[in-house]
Amino acid sequence: MSNQWKGYTTKLLHEGHRPEPVTGALTQPIYQTSTFVFSDADQGAARFGGTEEGYMYSRLGNPTVDTLAERIAVLENGEMGLAFGSGMAAISHVMMALVKSGDHIIASDALYGCSFALFQSILSERFGVNVSFVDTSSVDKVEAAVRPETTVLYLETPANPTMKLSDIQALSRLAKAKNIKVLVDNTFMSPYLQRPLELGADVVIHSATKYIGGHGDVVGGLAVGPKELMSKIKRSFLKDLGGVMGPFDAFLLLRGLKTLTLRVERHCSNAMEVAEFLKGHPAVDQVYYPGLSDFPQYNLAKKQMHGFGGTLSFVVKGGLEKGRAVMNSVRLCQLAVSLGDVHTLIQHPASMTHAVIPKEERLKVGITDGLVRLSVGIEDVNDIIEDLDQALSKHA
Numbered sequence: 001m002s003n004q005w006k007g008y009t010t011k012l013l014h015e016g017h018r019p020e021p022v023t024g025a026l027t028q029p030i031y032q033t034s035t036f037v038f039s040d041a042d043q044g045a046a047r048f049g050g051t052e053e054g055y056m057y058s059r060l061g062n063p064t065v066d067t068l069a070e071r072i073a074v075l076e077n078g079e080m081g082l083a084f085g086s087g088m089a090a091i092s093h094v095m096m097a098l099v100k101s102g103d104h105i106i107a108s109d110a111l112y113g114c115s116f117a118l119f120q121s122i123l124s125e126r127f128g129v130n131v132s133f134v135d136t137s138s139v140d141k142v143e144a145a146v147r148p149e150t151t152v153l154y155l156e157t158p159a160n161p162t163m164k165l166s167d168i169q170a171l172s173r174l175a176k177a178k179n180i181k182v183l184v185d186n187t188f189m190s191p192y193l194q195r196p197l198e199l200g201a202d203v204v205i206h207s208a209t210k211y212i213g214g215h216g217d218v219v220g221g222l223a224v225g226p227k228e229l230m231s232k233i234k235r236s237f238l239k240d241l242g243g244v245m246g247p248f249d250a251f252l253l254l255r256g257l258k259t260l261t262l263r264v265e266r267h268c269s270n271a272m273e274v275a276e277f278l279k280g281h282p283a284v285d286q287v288y289y290p291g292l293s294d295f296p297q298y299n300l301a302k303k304q305m306h307g308f309g310g311t312l313s314f315v316v317k318g319g320l321e322k323g324r325a326v327m328n329s330v331r332l333c334q335l336a337v338s339l340g341d342v343h344t345l346i347q348h349p350a351s352m353t354h355a356v357i358p359k360e361e362r363l364k365v366g367i368t369d370g371l372v373r374l375s376v377g378i379e380d381v382n383d384i385i386e387d388l389d390q391a392l393s394k395h396a
C-alpha cells in the first residue's frame, strides 16, 4: 500500500480512488447488478477456477463494494478490507473464521449488546466455544484469563456505553506472545481517531452504520486485517454464510466517508463542550467521556486515540425515573439508538441497546438504570446544550 499522501483527509479522498475507467466518472458508480457476463465459457471457468481475476456474481465480489473495502484498508493502514451487510455480520463472520468448537475466547466485559449475545447465546451455547468476559482495562486480568486453548482476544475500546478503555498496544503484545489473535471493534472512534492495527491488533472491525456512514441512512460493517485471513474470509465465510453488503449501501458509505474527518472533528469538539456542561450540571451525577481530564484513563486515551470521540454517557440523579423523564423532555436530541449520526441521539442502554445483558452483569460493568447515552451530533453546540439544560432542569 503506497503512502503517497501525508495528510489523513487527503489520503481519505485520494488514495485508492480512481475514476471509473470506461466513462471517466469521478465518483464510483453503483454497480447494481447481481451477476456478470463472461466473454466465453473458458473465461467463466478461469474466473471460478481462480486463474483469472474478475467478477462472477455479487455475493463473491462487486466493484462498488470492493472499492469501499479497499478504502477502509487504506484508512486503517491494513493489508486488506472486507465489507459486510452490517456491523454484526462483520463481527460474526470474522469470529467464525477464527474460532472452532473447543476454543476459548476472551472478550471485554462491557460490550455492544449484540456482540455479547453472539458470544454467549450463539458461539458459546450452540457451538461449543468457551467465552470469558473479562475487564480488559486490566492487562493482568486478561493475562490471568488466558488458557492454552485461547485463540481470540476481543476488545471494544472505548467500551459501549461506559467508555472504559483497553490498552490495545499492551494487550496486543501479551496476545502475540501467546499466539492469540486480537480483534478490536473500532466503531466508537472511526479510523480517523484510532487505528488499532498500528498498535499491534490483528483485525479491526467497524459498524459502518455509525461514524463511517455518518448520515443515519445505511446499515453496514467493515473489517480490515492480514491479507491471508481476509482472503480466506472472502473466499469461504463471506461466500458461504453470505452476509454481504449491497452495492447501493457501499455507495452511500463511500459518500459518507468523504466527509469523515470534518464530521468527526465537529462531533469531538461538540462532545467535549457537552461533557463539560453536563459535569457542571446539578442534576447530573456522573459523566463518562474520555476527554475529561478526570476520566480515570485520560492518559491512555491521549496515548492511543487521536481525539476523544463524539459519544458519551451520563448518570442522571434519581436513577431510571429521572433518566426516562429527561429522555421524554428533550426536543432537539432525538430519542433513538445508534450513534455517529449527524443528529444528536439519546438513548437508555439498560432498557434498549443493552437490555439483552442480564441485570447483574450490566450493573457489574457500570450500566446502571440511570445511565443515559448521548451520541453528540454536529448541530450548533449551544443548541444541544440548551436542549439538555431545559430537559435536565425541568426534572431537577
Ligand SMILES: *Cc1c(COP(=O)(O)O)cnc(C)c1O
Residues within 6 Å of the ligand: 086, 087, 088, 089, 112, 114, 115, 156, 160, 185, 187, 188, 206, 207, 208, 209, 210, 219, 220, 221, 338
Ligand atoms: C452498532 C454497533 C455494532 C453493530 O453494528 P450494526 O451495523 O448495527 O450491525 C457493533 N459494535 C458497536 C460498538 C456498535 O455501536
